[in-house]
Amino acid sequence: MFATFRSQASAYGQIQLQTGVSAGDPHQLVAMLFDGVLSAIAAARGALQRGDIGAKGQHIGKAVRIVEEGLRCALDQERGGELARNLNDVYAYVNLRLTQANLRNDAAALHECQELLAPIREAWMAIRAQQRAAA
Template sequence: MFTSSSRSAGSNDFSALYRRTGVETQVLAATPHHLVALLFDGLLESVARARGAIEQRDLITKGEAIGRAVRIVEEGLKAALDMQAGGKLAGDLRDLYDYLTLRLTQANLRNDPAPLDECRALVLPLQQAWAEIRPAA
């Protein structure tokens, strides 16, 4: 079951696997509302990780974190919008998500934490509002 290379893997490998498994379990058991909440959490976590990486001048981690944040916005939040049923609100959110993607890209290209701070400031109220409208279980 375990090869010699997997037995010698560092504790970081196992903790990453544990975290990933925990996230996968949450996703499989989540309601659609909870899935969006997880996307907001993941986006803010990625933005914070990218900001820290810029401060540490860790370009690889910065690129990975910003890439993850962009994927969450584009493939998660934006893709989940129902443009027909959502009307103007969905259109406004789509425009906001486009702007977030632009600012994340600028932060990446310029190694500038200011766009990341702006993204965080724009997403936090959405995350909080989404938590407040949680459906009753």
């Protein structure tokens, strides 16, 4: 019975994700990437605490892909200037630390990645709030 509920919840999550992506503006899509990477890191930390090394690796792999294929690819290196270069460096460092966390089962490295990404997410969300207030 629990497996059925889990598959239904997963299906609902996929529908919610697909709806968000198809209806989302670029700002919302980047916010979803931040939410996804932070969620994957939290799940990896939980798996590591439970001793589920396979799940830990899957969650870290997901986080790495989101950072590399989502957040880093979304940077506009030409128009973004120094900010884009700095974010690129942070994302590269986060991926390095995620890889090290995976290899070494290092919960502190996972926590460090969350601590690096959370303020960037908050700043991103503040930009959206400012845009809405100005409109």
